[in-house]
Amino acid sequence: MLSRMDMFTAEERSALMARIRSSGTTPEVRLYELVRATLGNRWRIDRNARHLPGKPDVLVPSLALAVFADGCFFHGCAEHSRVPKSNADYWGPKIARNASRDAASRRQLRELGLEVWRFWEHDLRGRPLESTQASLKVRLAQRALHVPPAQGRLLYRRATRQLEAQDHPSVARNGDRRAPTSGQQSYS
Numbered sequence: 001m002l003s004r005m006d007m008f009t010a011e012e013r014s015a016l017m018a019r020i021r022s023s024g025t026t027p028e029v030r031l032y033e034l035v036r037a038t039l040g041n042r043w044r045i046d047r048n049a050r051h052l053p054g055k056p057d058v059l060v061p062s063l064a065l066a067v068f069a070d071g072c073f074f075h076g077c078a079e080h081s082r083v084p085k086s087n088a089d090y091w092g093p094k095i096a097r098n099a100s101r102d103a104a105s106r107r108q109l110r111e112l113g114l115e116v117w118r119f120w121e122h123d124l125r126g127r128p129l130e131s132t133q134a135s136l137k138v139r140l141a142q143r144a145l146h147v148p149p150a151q152g153r154l155l156y157r158r159a160t161r162q163l164e165a166q167d168h169p170s171v172a173r174n175g176d177r178r179a180p181t182s183g184q185q186s187y188s
C-alpha cells in the first residue's frame with residue numbers, strides 16, 4: 001500500500017509540484033492534482049462528485065474519502081474572507097449561509113460513513129502548497145493503512161446505497177428497511 005504512494009521519485013515529484021505550482025488553475029484542480037500526484041495512477045479518483053452531499057471536489061472511493069477545496073472568500077475563511085463594505089448586507093449573510101451549508105454537507109457525509117477532509121484555497125497556492133502536499137501524503141498513507149481498499153470500497157458503496165434509499169424511499173421500503181423495534185412510533 002505504502003509503496004504505491006511512493007511511485008514517484010523525488011525528482012519526478014518535484015517536477016510535478018513545479019508544474020502544479022506554475023499552472024494558474026483553481027484550488028479544486030490543484031487539490032485533485034495533489035491527490036493524484038500522491039496516490040499515483042492506479043487509484044480511481046473522481047472530481048466534483050455531484051451525487052454526494054456538498055459535491056466533494058475530490059473523491060477516492062477506495063478510501064471512502066471525500067475532500068473539499070474551499071475558496072477563501074465564498075466559504076468564509078477566517079483569515080481571508082473580508083466582506084466588502086459596500087455590499088455587506090448581501091455578502092455577510094450569503095457567506096454565512098455558505099459556511100453553514102458546508103458544515104451540514106460535511107456532517108451528512110460523515111454520517112454516511114465517509115471520511116471528510118477540507119482544505120482552504122490558501123492551503124493550495126504559493127508557499128503553503130508544499131507543506132499541504134507533505135501533510136496530504138502522510139494523511140493519505142494513514143488512511144490507506146487504517147482503511148484498506150476493499151473496506152473503503154465497501155464503505156463507499158454502503159454510503160451511496162444509503163443516499164439512494166433517502167432519495168427513493170420506495171426502494172428502501174421494498175428493500176431491507178427494518179421494522180421499528182420500539183413501540184413508541186407515532187402515526188399522527
Ligand SMILES: [Zn+2]
Pocket residue numbers: 072077078079080081120121122
Ligand atoms: Zn484563506
